[in-house]
Amino acid sequence: MSSPVIVASDLVKQYDEVTAVGGISFEVAPGESFGLLGPNGAGKSTTMRMIGAVSTRTSGRLEILGLDPDAYGPEIRSQLGVVPQSDNLDEELRVRENLIVYGRYFGLPAAHVRSKADDLLAFAQLEDKAKAKVTDLSGGMKRRLTIARGLMNDPRILLLDEPTTGLDPQARHILWDRLFRLKEEGTTLVLTSHYMDEAEQLCDRLVVVDKGVIMAEGTPASLIREYSTREVLELRFGADHNASMAERLKNVGDRVEALPDRVLIYTADGEAELAALTDADIRPLTSLVRRSSLEDVFLRLTGRSLIE
Amino acid sequence: MTGTGVETRQPASVRRRPIGSLYAGNARAVMYRGWRATKSTNWLVVVSGVFEPVFYLLSLGIGLGSFVGTVTAGDGRDISYAAFIAPALLATAAMNGAVYDSTWNVFFKIRFARLYEGMLATSLGPLDVAVGEISLALLRGGAYAVAFLIVMQAVGLNLSWWALLALPAVLLVALAFASFGMGITSYMKSFQQMDIINFIMLPMFLLSATFYPLSVYPPGVQVVIQALPLWQSVELVRSLTTGAVTVGILWHVLYLAVMATLGMILTTRRLRRLFLD
Numbered sequence: 334m335s336s337p338v339i340v341a342s343d344l345v346k347q348y349d350e351v352t353a354v355g356g357i358s359f360e361v362a363p364g365e366s367f368g369l370l371g372p373n374g375a376g377k378s379t380t381m382r383m384i385g386a387v388s389t390r391t392s393g394r395l396e397i398l399g400l401d402p403d404a405y406g407p408e409i410r411s412q413l414g415v416v417p418q419s420d421n422l423d424e425e426l427r428v429r430e431n432l433i434v435y436g437r438y439f440g441l442p443a444a445h446v447r448s449k450a451d452d453l454l455a456f457a458q459l460e461d462k463a464k465a466k467v468t469d470l471s472g473g474m475k476r477r478l479t480i481a482r483g484l485m486n487d488p489r490i491l492l493l494d495e496p497t498t499g500l501d502p503q504a505r506h507i508l509w510d511r512l513f514r515l516k517e518e519g520t521t522l523v524l525t526s527h528y529m530d531e532a533e534q535l536c537d538r539l540v541v542v543d544k545g546v547i548m549a550e551g552t553p554a555s556l557i558r559e560y561s562t563r564e565v566l567e568l569r570f571g572a573d574h575n576a577s578m579a580e581r582l583k584n585v586g587d588r589v590e591a592l593p594d595r596v597l598i599y600t601a602d603g604e605a606e607l608a609a610l611t612d613a614d615i616r617p618l619t620s621l622v623r624r625s626s627l628e629d630v631f632l633r634l635t636g637r638s639l640i641e
Numbered sequence: 642m643t644g645t646g647v648e649t650r651q652p653a654s655v656r657r658r659p660i661g662s663l664y665a666g667n668a669r670a671v672m673y674r675g676w677r678a679t680k681s682t683n684w685l686v687v688v689s690g691v692f693e694p695v696f697y698l699l700s701l702g703i704g705l706g707s708f709v710g711t712v713t714a715g716d717g718r719d720i721s722y723a724a725f726i727a728p729a730l731l732a733t734a735a736m737n738g739a740v741y742d743s744t745w746n747v748f749f750k751i752r753f754a755r756l757y758e759g760m761l762a763t764s765l766g767p768l769d770v771a772v773g774e775i776s777l778a779l780l781r782g783g784a785y786a787v788a789f790l791i792v793m794q795a796v797g798l799n800l801s802w803w804a805l806l807a808l809p810a811v812l813l814v815a816l817a818f819a820s821f822g823m824g825i826t827s828y829m830k831s832f833q834q835m836d837i838i839n840f841i842m843l844p845m846f847l848l849s850a851t852f853y854p855l856s857v858y859p860p861g862v863q864v865v866i867q868a869l870p871l872w873q874s875v876e877l878v879r880s881l882t883t884g885a886v887t888v889g890i891l892w893h894v895l896y897l898a899v900m901a902t903l904g905m906i907l908t909t910r911r912l913r914r915l916f917l918d
Contacts, residue, residue, distance in 0.1 A: 387762060387917050406662035406917070411764035421755040425678035434677060437670040438763035486763070 336399070338363050338490055338521055339384060343393035346379050353379040355545035356393065361490075366522040368536035370529070370627060372637070376545040377525035378418060381494045384523060386410050398489060411439055414483030414491040418498070420475045422467045428478060429454060429463040436485040446485070453481035457511065473504025477511065484515075491515065493524040497531060509534055529627035541627075541634055548634040553627055560633045561625035562587050564603035568596045568610075568617035578617075585610070590632055599629070662917075663909060664768035671760065671773020672780075687781060690741070691788045694734040698792070701852065702726050712854060715885035720800065727798040728879040729851040731789050731807065732814055735782040736871060737842075739815035742778035743822035744838050748829055751915065758916055767912035771905060775819045782815030783808070793882065801884025810881055810894075814874040817897040820904030821870075827911035845871045870900055 339361040346354040354376040361367045369377045382388035383395060386402035386409040395402060397409045423431050429450055436446035454460050457477040462470065470478065476496065483491055496512065497505040512535055516522055526532050532539050533553045541548040541556070549556055566586065570578045572594065579591030586600035596617075600606045603622030610617075631637075679687060702723030711719040750756040760770055786808060793799050799807075822838075829835050849871040855863055866872050877893035880886050 385762060389918065404662070407665045407764040407766055410762060413762075415762040417758070417762070421759045423674070423678070423756060423759065424754060426674070426681065430677055430681070434670070434674045435759070435763065437673055438667070438760055438765050440665065440667045440670065440764065 335363055337361055338398055339367075339523070340396040341380075341384075341393070342395075344380070344383065344390055344395055345392045346376070346383060346388065347391040352545055354383070357540070357542065357545070357547045359540055359547070359550065361521065361523060363489075363521055364519045366516050366524075366535055366537045368532045368539035369523075369525040369542050370527070370532045370536075370539050370631070371525075371542035372527055372631075375542045377542055378494055380542075381492055381523070381525055384490075385413060385415050385492050411486060412489045414480075414486065414488030416476075416479050416483045416491070416493045416496060418494040420479050422475060422479060422482070424467045426467070427463070428459060428465050428467060428470070431467060431478060432482055432485055435482045439486040441486065449485055449487075453484055456484070456514075457481040458507070471504070473500050473507060476500060476504070476508060480508075480511065488520075490521045490523060493522065495525055495527070497526075497528065505531075529631070532627055539627075541631055543631075543635045543637075549630065556627065556630045557625045561629040562599040563601045563625060564599075565623050565625055565629060566598040566600060566603040566606050567621040567623065568598065569594065569619045570596065570617050578615075582610075582615070588633075597629070597632075599625070663766045663913065664772075665764050665766050666769070667765055668769045668772035668776060670765065671770055672777055674760075675774070675777040690734070690738055690781070690785055693737070694730040694785070694789050695792055697730050698723065698727055698789075698796075702730075702798075703796075714883050715880060715887070718883075718885070720883055721798075723796070724798045724800055724883060725854075725879070726852055727789075727793050728807065728882040729849075729875045731786060731793070731811060731882070732871065732874040732878040733846050733851065734785045734789055735811040735815040736818045736874065738782035738785045739778045739819035740822045740838070740842065742781055743775065743819040744826045745835065747774060747823050747826045748835055751827065752830070757912060761912070761916045767917065768909045770912055771820070771823065771908040775816065775823060775905070775908070778819035778823075779812060779815045782819070783812050786811040786815075799882050801882070801886075803880070803884050803886050804882045807878050807881040810877050813894065813897045813901070814878070817870060817874075817900040817904065820901050820908055822904070824904050824907030824911055827908065827915060845869055849875055851875060870897070873897060 337360040342358040343356045344354055344358065345352070345356050357380065369380060371377050379388065383390050383402070384397060386397060386406040389403055398412055400409050402409050423434065426434055432450035432453060433446050436449060437443070454463055457480065459474060459478060459481070462474065467475065467478070493512070497508050500508065509531070512522065516535070522535065524535060536553060538550070538552050540550045549560060551559065568578070569575070575593065575596050576591050579589055579596045582596065582598065583589050586598040586606050588599040590597040590599070598606055607620055607622060706722035709722040712722055712725040714720045714725070757770055761767065790799070790804070790807060848866060849869050850866060855866060858866060873893045873896045877890050877897070880890045
């Protein structure tokens, strides 16, 4: 295996009294798609900013493409593509100009930047919006433009902070499709998300982060295997009864979680458990059997759900 | 940047630069962006700045001036009131152009458009952004100055060939105000705070021996006025356009050069603090 493009060990970021990142360690291999999964405030964005060489670490070791960001910020940033959590497109410039001007920030030659901008407009499916104002674009289009902008310098690593937060389902799927294309072409992706489905779709490997520390690391499938059961039986008894029913059912399945709106029973065979409950004359208002997801992994690791 | 003592490899193509992560030598990309943005959005606002000092000159210099008569210049000559205030208006125009670009425009870019956040995620450093933005402000201030100098020439208010040097002098004025203004703006968090800038600028414009000689003030007040950057600017430009040149004007040059340097250092540090924490 070739040497990792990102090495972080005991990475810490402290703001005055607050510890945003409390000593995390991970490596990212070239071509890998690596995810940081966790709730808001877990320290994902801070970690991304340190990887992006726009935030200096308080302590620990960090190497991006073999360089220390404290000493080689511009050199590292010249090889990164950055898609920040909220779009910061240049609203005083038109769509195509946004790409061209951004390419110039990297000191790239004008002719190269123009043809690259046209290629990326096609990639982002924005060819017919080349002359449009940025403010006239939909949320999904702005996001795609931001990704296209992040690709202007042919980055070796693309950093995506919450790439689809705030987008409607259709726009998300278009975006995932584009990101999947990049992944297939061998671009190294590092992304944060608090959506488990996004992490499952896009990440080869991920770390679950909570309160600035890593709770678990692995592929989506291995994490689910390790920290959850194959299936989950979701039962709703009504807001007033969920807690008491969870207490009654605590020996059913491998594990029981009581959430305010439902009771989760972790088990290898959800249908069989449900049939057994029906035989015991326990009748929930609604029931659902589903496969375990990263959401369940997170719940198991932290006792809280990802999206609160 | 703080070193951590960890040795890292260094790619062959990269030389360690003395100001390392602050400057990528690409301020022109920031200027290019400003030029494209001005072209597509606010060129009318920019052009309107040319006319403001001309209106002042017509109303006060020519209009009011016909009642005032003559004023005694630095070297004892009597000069027309219009020729007295025209260089002050010129210096003020340069200041206003530079300050507008480096304060309100910069404030908006820092707090709302998050433009610099985007720029500093690329290989640009904070000094590239500062130099680029300040150069743009300088160009704008310089363009106003050229236009106004032409008007002054046309109505016969440039009394000496020294007036040619008023252009670089005015650029220095613009540089000093732009770099200082941008540094100050980086501390501003709300529109209310930004209004403080207007609150300072207007009295400074009216009181900096713009419309009457410094000798009008009692000696104690004179010292205060002489400390103001606009007074320094007005005196420098006035010496040149009226031809009352002495070695003393080098003090004004020094004052403005120091102000520009401090402003540039402040701006770079603040940008780094705000966007590269």
